[in-house]
Amino acid sequence: MDYRRPKVYIPPYNYCDRFCERCAIDKSKCLLYQTEMDERLHREIDGLGEPTPEETVDRILKDTRLAIRMVEEQAREMGVDLEEAKREASEGPDEPFRLPPIVEEAALFGKGLSAFLREHGGDFPEEASVLRRSLVMPGAKLGRASEAAEDEIEVADSILQAQVVHRMLGECQAALEAMRRKRLSLGDAMLDLFRLVQGLRAEIEDRWLKLPCEALEPAPPGEWWGPLRDITPTLKHFRR
Secondary structure, eight states, X not given: OOOEEESSOOOGGGGOOXXXXXXXXXXXXXXXXXXXXXXHHHHHHTTOOSOOHHHHHHHHXXXXXXXXXXHHHHHHHTTXXXXXXXXXXXXXXXXXXXXXXXXXXXXXXXXXXXHHHHHHGGGOHHHHHHHHTXXXXXXXXXXXXXXXOOSHHXXXXXXXXXXXXXXXXXXXXXXXXXXHHHOGGGHHHHHHHHHHHHHHHHHHIIIIITOOOTTEEEOOTTOOOOOOOOOHHHHHHHTO
C-alpha cells in the first residue's frame, strides 16, 4: 500500500501509532511525546513510579480541560461569542448517539483480540506486544476519521487517521500469521480475527485511502509526517 503524508502542517500526533521507539520524527516537534516525557520525568524526580490507571485518567482530564481553555482563549481573540455559540448548539434536536459501523467493527476486533491474547499471548511475547498496541487505537482513530470533513485539511486528517489504522492492522495480521506458523492448531481460533482485519482494511482502502486530497503527497517509506512546527509556545501552556 502506498501511503501519503501532508504537504502542510497537520499535528503529527494526530496520525501517529504511539510506537515512539521506532519513530524517526524530530521528537522536539511532537507535542504528545514531549508532554508525556515531561510527565514521566517529573514523576521520576518525585519518586512516584509508574502512574496508576486512576492517575492516568486524571492527567487526561486535566489536559483536556487545559486544551478547552486554550481553544476558548483563541476563540475570544477571534471575536467569537462563546455564549451565543453554546445557546445555538443547545437548541439543536437531540439525536441518539450511535457509533459508526466501522468503529463498532474495530471495537469488536479489539475485544476478540483481547480474549485471544489472554488465552495465548503468554506463549508468544514478541507477537503479543505488537497485537496489544491494537486493542483500543483502531476504534479511536477510525472514530475521528469518520467525523464529517468540511475542508481539504479535515479530509487530509481523516485520511491520515485511517492510514495509521490500516498500517497497524497489517502489522496485526503479520503477527497473527507468525503465531499460526509457530502453532498451526491456532488457525481456527484466529478465523474471526483474520476476517475482521481483512474487512476493516478493505473498507479503509475504499473509504479513505483512495480519496483524492490536494493537501497530501506520496510518502517515502517510513516518513509519513509533513512539515513540522515549533511547539514551544504550546508546551508553555501545558506547563503552567
